[in-house]
Amino acid sequence: xxxxxxxxxxxxxxxxxxxxxxxxxxxxxxxxxxxxxxxxxxxxxxxxxxxxxxxxxxxxxxxxxxxxxxxxxxxxxxxxxxxxxxxxxxxxxxxxxxxxxxxxxxxxxxxxxxxxxxxxxxxxxxxxxxxxxxxxxxxxxxxxxxxxxxxxxxxxxxxxxxxxxxxxxxxxxxxxxxxxxxxxxxxxxxxxxxxxxxxxxxxxxxxxxxxxxxxxxxxxxxxxxxxxxxxxxxxxxxxxxxxxxxxxxxxxxxxxxxxxxxxxxxxxxxxxxxxxxxxxxxxxxxxxxxxxxxxxxxxxxxxxxxxxxxxxxxxxxxxxxxxxxxxxxxxxxxxxxxxxxxxxxxxxxxxxxxxxxxxxxxxxxxxxxxxxxxxxxxxxxxxxxxxxxxxxxxxxxxxxxxxxxxxxxxxxxxxxxxxxxxxxxxxxxxxxxxxxxxxxxxxxxxxxxxxxxxxxxxxxxxxxxxxx
Amino acid sequence: xxxxxxxxxxxxxxxxxxxxxxxxxxxxxxxxxxxxxxxxxxxxxxxxxxxxxxxxxxxxxxxxxxxxxxxxxxxxxxxxxxxxxxxxxxxxxxxxxxxxxxxxxxxxxxxxxxxxxxxxxxxxxxxxxxxxxxxxxxxxxxxxxxxxxxxxxxxxxxxxxxxxxxxxxxxxxxxxxxxxxxxxxxxxxxxxxxxxxxxxxxxxxxxxxxxxx
Ligand code: SF4
Numbered sequence: 001x002x003x004x005x006x007x008x009x010x011x012x013x014x015x016x017x018x019x020x021x022x023x024x025x026x027x028x029x030x031x032x033x034x035x036x037x038x039x040x041x042x043x044x045x046x047x048x049x050x051x052x053x054x055x056x057x058x059x060x061x062x063x064x065x066x067x068x069x070x071x072x073x074x075x076x077x078x079x080x081x082x083x084x085x086x087x088x089x090x091x092x093x094x095x096x097x098x099x100x101x102x103x104x105x106x107x108x109x110x111x112x113x114x115x116x117x118x119x120x121x122x123x124x125x126x127x128x129x130x131x132x133x134x135x136x137x138x139x140x141x142x143x144x145x146x147x148x149x150x151x152x153x154x155x156x157x158x159x160x161x162x163x164x165x166x167x168x169x170x171x172x173x174x175x176x177x178x179x180x181x182x183x184x185x186x187x188x189x190x191x192x193x194x195x196x197x198x199x200x201x202x203x204x205x206x207x208x209x210x211x212x213x214x215x216x217x218x219x220x221x222x223x224x225x226x227x228x229x230x231x232x233x234x235x236x237x238x239x240x241x242x243x244x245x246x247x248x249x250x251x252x253x254x255x256x257x258x259x260x261x262x263x264x265x266x267x268x269x270x271x272x273x274x275x276x277x278x279x280x281x282x283x284x285x286x287x288x289x290x291x292x293x294x295x296x297x298x299x300x301x302x303x304x305x306x307x308x309x310x311x312x313x314x315x316x317x318x319x320x321x322x323x324x325x326x327x328x329x330x331x332x333x334x335x336x337x338x339x340x341x342x343x344x345x346x347x348x349x350x351x352x353x354x355x356x357x358x359x360x361x362x363x364x365x366x367x368x369x370x371x372x373x374x375x376x377x378x379x380x381x382x383x384x385x386x387x388x389x390x391x392x393x394x395x396x397x398x399x400x401x402x403x404x405x406x407x408x409x410x411x412x413x414x415x416x417x418x419x420x421x422x423x424x425x426x427x428x429x430x431x432x433x434x435x436x437x438x439x440x441x442x443x444x445x446x447x448x449x450x451x452x453x454x455x456x457x458x459x460x461x462x463x464x465x466x467x468x
Numbered sequence: 469x470x471x472x473x474x475x476x477x478x479x480x481x482x483x484x485x486x487x488x489x490x491x492x493x494x495x496x497x498x499x500x501x502x503x504x505x506x507x508x509x510x511x512x513x514x515x516x517x518x519x520x521x522x523x524x525x526x527x528x529x530x531x532x533x534x535x536x537x538x539x540x541x542x543x544x545x546x547x548x549x550x551x552x553x554x555x556x557x558x559x560x561x562x563x564x565x566x567x568x569x570x571x572x573x574x575x576x577x578x579x580x581x582x583x584x585x586x587x588x589x590x591x592x593x594x595x596x597x598x599x600x601x602x603x604x605x606x607x608x609x610x611x612x613x614x615x616x617x618x619x620x621x622x623x624x625x626x627x628x629x630x631x632x633x634x635x636x637x638x639x640x641x642x643x644x645x646x647x648x649x650x651x652x653x654x655x656x657x658x659x660x661x662x663x664x665x666x667x668x669x670x671x672x673x674x675x676x677x678x679x680x681x
Contacts, residue, residue, distance in 0.1 A: 195486070
C-alpha cells in the first residue's frame with residue numbers, strides 16, 4: 001500500500017463490511033449523546049425492542065437547554081425541562097453514563113469528551129451534532145450525525161458511510177500576536193466558502209497548526225463543518241499526547257505505553273496524496289470579524305462592510321443584500337465603526353480554559369463600555385469554570401462588568417433563556433451567524449475570544465492587537 | 469421508512485443559496501421529543517410575520533404574504549427547487565422531518581450539505597442534484613408557468629419536465645435500493661451482527677484501552 005493520509009488510516013481501520021458500491025459499515029468507538037437529538041432515537045430503540053450494542057461506548061450530557069444562571073430550582077421552561085428529563089430517564093433506563101446538570105463534569109458535549117479523555121486518537125467519534133468535528137483535533141475520525149443515525153449507532157455500534165474526498169489545509173509560519181485559531185479558521189472559510197469543504201474530510205497541517213495548543217486545534221476542527229466538511233482533523237504529536245495523559249477515561253500504565261506507540265502512527269505519510277490542497281500564510285492572517293449571515297461573510301478587522309454592487313454573481317449579490325439588510329449594515333462601513341450591544345464568550349468553539357485566559361488578558365484592569373448591555377462568559381464545562389475560578393479569571397471578568405455563568409451552550413443558539421432581542425448586535429465567539437441563531441432578529445458577528453473581549457471594552461469592534 | 473419510487477408533483481421554487489437548517493426549522497421547535505408535527509413550523513421565521521414558539525395555534529398566526537411557500541399557486545407542492553449548499557448548518561434531522569411533514573417528498577437543487585443529504589435518505593425524502601444550468605432552467609420554467617409539475621422516477625433516475633425533456637440524475641446504488649424498498653437501515657445492518665462482533669473482538673485485543681470504561 002502506498003503513502004496514506006491520516007484520513008485513509010482512520011477510515012480503513014474501522015471498516016467492518018463493504019457493499020459493492022463502496023458503502024461501508026464503519027465501526028464506532030465513541031458515541032456522545034445530548035438531549036436535543038436523542039429522544040426520538042431512544043424511542044425508536046424501545047419501539048423495536050432493541051438495546052444499546054455496547055453501553056461503554058456511550059457518554060451523555062445535557063447542554064443545549066440548561067440554564068446558565070441559578071440551577072438550584074431546575075429548568076423554568078417546561079418544554080426544555082421535559083427534554084432534559086427525557087435524557088436523564090433514557091440514560092437511566094438503558095444504563096448509559098450521563099453527567100447530570102448539577103455534576104461538576106457537566107458541560108458542552110464537545111468540551112467534555114476531550115476533557116474527560118473520552119475522546120482518544122484513532123477513534124471514530126460521533127454525536128447527533130454537527131460540531132462533532134471538534135474531536136478530530138485528536139486525530140479522530142469525528143463527525144456529526146442525524147437522529148436516525150444516533151439510533152443506528154446505539155443499536156449496532158456502526159454506521160453506514162461513504163468515504164469522502166480529502167483536503168489538506170496547510171498553514172505555515174507564526175501567527176501574529178492577538179491572532180488565534182479562530183481567526184485562522186474564519187480566514188480559511190472566507191477563502192474556500194461555506195460549501196468549499198462539502199464532500200471532503202479536512203486535515204489541518206503545517207507549522208502553524210503544529211504550534212497550536214489542543215484548545216486551538218479544537219477551535220479549528222470545530223468549524224470545519226462551517227466550511228462544509230463533515231470532519232476536520234489534526235495529526236498526533238507531543239501536544240496531543242501531553243493533553244490526554246492522566247485524564248479520567250484515558251489509558252494508564254502498560255496500556256498507556258501501547259496506546260502512545262499506536263497513536264504516534266496517526267499522521268499522514270510523507271508523500272500522501274490529497275484531492276485538494278489549500279495553503280495559507282499565517283503572517284497574513286489578521287483578526288477576523290463576520291459581517292453577514294454566513295460564516296464565509298467575513299473580513300479582517302481593518303476591512304469594510306462590502307458593497308454588493310461590486311458582486312457580479314446575481315445569486316451571491318442577492319444573498320449579500322439580504323444579509324446586510326438583516327444585519328442592519330450599510331456597505332463600505334469600516335468594521336471598527338460597528339457598535340455592539342451584547343458580548344458572548346462561550347460555545348464549543350471558544351469556551352475552554354485557554355480561550356478564557358486569552359479574553360481575561362484583554363479585559364484585565366479595564367471596564368465594559370457603557371453602551372454594552374450585557375457581556376457574558378459561559379465556560380464550556382463545570383471543570384473549566386472551576387479551573388478559571390482557581391486562576392482568578394472570574395474575578396477579572398466580574399470586575400470589568402462581565403457576567404460569569406454556569407456551563408452550557410447558552411447564547412450560541414439560544415435554546416435556553418440567554419438570547420438576543422430583535423435588532424441587537426452581538427460580538428460572539430460561537431460558530432454560526434445564521435439569521436435568528438442567537439435569538440429572533442439578533443445580529444451575530446463571529447470573532448475570537450480576544451476580539452470579543454476587546455469589543456466589550458471598546459463598545460465596538462476594534463483591533464485587539466492595539467490593546468495587548 | 470416510507471418507500472420512494474415515483475412522484476408526480478407540484479413544484480415550489482426556493483430561490484436562495486445556503487439555506488441553513490436553522491432556517492428550515494428554528495431551534496425552539498427542537499425541544500420536542502417527538503418525530504412528527506414539525507410541518508407548521510417549516511421555515512417558521514420566513515413564513516410567519518410574528519415569532520413562533522412551540523405549542524401555538526399556527527392557523528391563527530399572520531402569514532408573510534411574500535414568502536414563496538405562502539403563495540396560493542404553490543399550495544400542495546411536493547417538490548422543492550433549491551440552490552447551492554441547501555441544508556447547511558446543524559445536524560438536526562428535524563429539518564427533513566419538517567419538510568416531509570409539510571408534504572415535500574423530493575428536493576431538486578445544485579448541491580446539498582453532507583449531513584442533511586444523509587438525513588434525507590434516512591427518511592424517504594429524495595434530494596436530487598442536477599447541474600447548475602439545468603436547475604436554472606427549472607427555476608425559470610417554474611416561475612413562468614403556474615401549476616408547474618415535475619415527474620420523478622427513482623428507479624430510472626430521471627426527472628421529466630412538462631415539456632417532455634428528461635433530466636438524468638445520479639444516486640448511490642445502496643441508497644437507491646434502500647429508498648426504493650423502504651428498508652430500515654438498522655435491520656439491514658444487523659444482518660452483519662456476526663461481523664460486527666468479530667471486528668469488535670479483534671479491536672478489543674489490539675486496542676484494549678478503547679474498552680476500558
Ligand atoms: S455550543 Fe453551540 S454549536 Fe456547540 S454544541 Fe452547543 S449549540 Fe451546538
